[in-house]
Amino acid sequence: MRLVQAILNLDRRVIYTIVALSVAWPLIQPLKLPVVPTPEVKGIFDTIDALPAGSHILIGADFDPASKPELLPFLEAVLAHCFVKDLKPHLLTLWPSGPGLMQTAIEKEAKKFGKQSGVDYCFLGFRYGTLAVVLGMASSIPATFVTDFYGKPTSSMPIYQEVTKISQMKYLLDVAAGATVELWLAYGAQPEKVPMGASCTAVSATQYYPYLQAKQLTGLAGGMKGSAEYEKLLLDKYGQQYNIPPGDAIRGMDAQSMVHLFIVLSIIIANICFFIQTRYERKQRRASA
Amino acid sequence: MTPGEVIGTWIAVGLTLMMFSFIYRDNALFRIGEHLYLGISVGYFVNIQYWQVIAPDVYRAIRVDHNYLPLIPAILGIFILLRLVPSLAWLSRMSFALIIGGAAGLTIPNNIHGLFLPQLFETLRPFDAGLAGNLNQIIILIAVFSVIIFFFFSLEHKRLVGSASKIGLFFLMIGFGASFGYTVMARVSLLIGRIQFLYYDWFQGIIWPWFQVAILHRAI
Numbered sequence: 001m002r003l004v005q006a007i008l009n010l011d012r013r014v015i016y017t018i019v020a021l022s023v024a025w026p027l028i029q030p031l032k033l034p035v036v037p038t039p040e041v042k043g044i045f046d047t048i049d050a051l052p053a054g055s056h057i058l059i060g061a062d063f064d065p066a067s068k069p070e071l072l073p074f075l076e077a078v079l080a081h082c083f084v085k086d087l088k089p090h091l092l093t094l095w096p097s098g099p100g101l102m103q104t105a106i107e108k109e110a111k112k113f114g115k116q117s118g119v120d121y122c123f124l125g126f127r128y129g130t131l132a133v134v135l136g137m138a139s140s141i142p143a144t145f146v147t148d149f150y151g152k153p154t155s156s157m158p159i160y161q162e163v164t165k166i167s168q169m170k171y172l173l174d175v176a177a178g179a180t181v182e183l184w185l186a187y188g189a190q191p192e193k194v195p196m197g198a199s200c201t202a203v204s205a206t207q208y209y210p211y212l213q214a215k216q217l218t219g220l221a222g223g224m225k226g227s228a229e230y231e232k233l234l235l236d237k238y239g240q241q242y243n244i245p246p247g248d249a250i251r252g253m254d255a256q257s258m259v260h261l262f263i264v265l266s267i268i269i270a271n272i273c274f275f276i277q278t279r280y281e282r283k284q285r286r287a288s289a
Numbered sequence: 290m291t292p293g294e295v296i297g298t299w300i301a302v303g304l305t306l307m308m309f310s311f312i313y314r315d316n317a318l319f320r321i322g323e324h325l326y327l328g329i330s331v332g333y334f335v336n337i338q339y340w341q342v343i344a345p346d347v348y349r350a351i352r353v354d355h356n357y358l359p360l361i362p363a364i365l366g367i368f369i370l371l372r373l374v375p376s377l378a379w380l381s382r383m384s385f386a387l388i389i390g391g392a393a394g395l396t397i398p399n400n401i402h403g404l405f406l407p408q409l410f411e412t413l414r415p416f417d418a419g420l421a422g423n424l425n426q427i428i429i430l431i432a433v434f435s436v437i438i439f440f441f442f443s444l445e446h447k448r449l450v451g452s453a454s455k456i457g458l459f460f461l462m463i464g465f466g467a468s469f470g471y472t473v474m475a476r477v478s479l480l481i482g483r484i485q486f487l488y489y490d491w492f493q494g495i496i497w498p499w500f501q502v503a504i505l506h507r508a509i
Binding site for chain 1: 312313330333334337338341342392395396399400402403404407408410411429464467468471472473474475477478479480481482483484485488489
């Protein structure tokens with residue numbers, strides 16, 4: 001009974017320490033647990049993979065450093081996928097604290113694959129107005145983003161001699177930490193009839209499953225797991241050919257699995273202990289009566 | 290790593306540890322980190338607002354392009370700030386009326402066409418998707434109607450309505466369970482991100498090379 005009470009009264013700091021060790025250990029000593037791609041993530045990968053070279057993709061990267069571990073690996077993998085397939089991504093963010101992350105991601109991937117800004121891709125940066133920005137882009141991207149992130153006029157860029165509005169995009173993708181998936185869907189993808197996919201933080205994943213079920217989204221990648229699955233699909237198909245290393249999401253999934261295992265075991269053990277204690281207390285009460 | 294990156298990493302490590310110190314107990318270091326975060330965020334947003342909106346769309350438009358139309362939204366924006374002056378607070382109603390009216394006009398038709406109707410069609414889809422698809426469709430129908438009944442309070446939840454609302458509650462619990470599971474994954478991901486930063490960027494990127502250089506220096 002002492003053990004049961006000790007477990008039930010365990011100091012929360014002991015639990016924190018075990019969680020910290022469960023995260024740190026697989027990073028130092030990778031377990032290489034398998035990452036199995038789900039149909040939801042394959043839906044995005046296969047749609048992008050089937051696009052002909054030279055197609056334009058609009059990517060809304062609407063997140064900030066708080067969601068970096070979940071969403072940045074997905075964004076990097078999608079950009080790498082676009083460049084491998086010679087697709088032309090147009091990257092922008094509706095979040096004011098996002099451009100720094102996006103700049104690092106797109107410059108890293110563009111350098112790796114030898115792509116040129118304004119010709120093979122465009123980083124539009126941030127523009128204030130969320131709804132107004134999406135509606136503006138539906139009629140004209142160069143008019144909404146007069147300059148790109150680096151201050152160069154968009155209207156004179158070769159990439160905007162090929163496309164000028166959302167309806168000319170072959171795919172729309174929102175990498176979102178908030179509710180922008182619905183915004184892009186209602187004001188961008190649906191009215192302009194452009195297929196759309198979404199990657200979101202795990203917290204909001206369940207919110208978007210109805211759109212996947214209704215085929216309004218071709219695919220959905222939820223949280224770090226979704227990012228790891230996309231990295232795995234990219235790695236399996238193009239990893240050797242283009243020397244793509246495993247990304248942060250795949251490396252983080254070992255730690256994710258370890259912590260989940262600990263949480264599940266903790267819930268089971270705590271429940272068993274709770275029932276043992278309840279039964280013991282009932283017996284004690286009966287004995288004293 | 291450039292010297293700037295090294296300094297930046299050290300600052301980020303310090304702030305990360307300051308925030309983590311709350312796990313042990315509330316303390317002054319955590320408070321400093323918290324206030325720094327708040328202050329920097331507000332400063333950053335004010336800066337972004339100025340350089341992304343005020344400077345190009347108002348100042349530049351008026352001074353350089355001699356386009357005086359942006360004066361209208363600028364004045365309406367100032368009206369909102371006048372809520373701080375009780376005698377002039379009524380002026381803000383004009384701005385709010387425009388914002389609410391404009392937003393409602395834009396969002397209602399688009400949300401109905403883009404989100405609500407496609408979801409409604411999918412919920413009431415004909416049974417023509419094979420055995421598994423039809424079974425899925427039946428589950429969706431039962432879930433949607435029972436959850437609607439659960440939130441229908443004009444009838445007492447007894448007999449048939451009570452049973453249906455209990456089924457609705459069951460589906461709600463499944464939904465909450467899935468959301469909670471995903472939330473746990475999200476929070477763990479944040480911790481993984483920080484530990485990855487501490488291990489890869491700080492330990493492997495700065496500490497370990499310094500340590501190796503120090504050993505080499507001593508050996509020579």
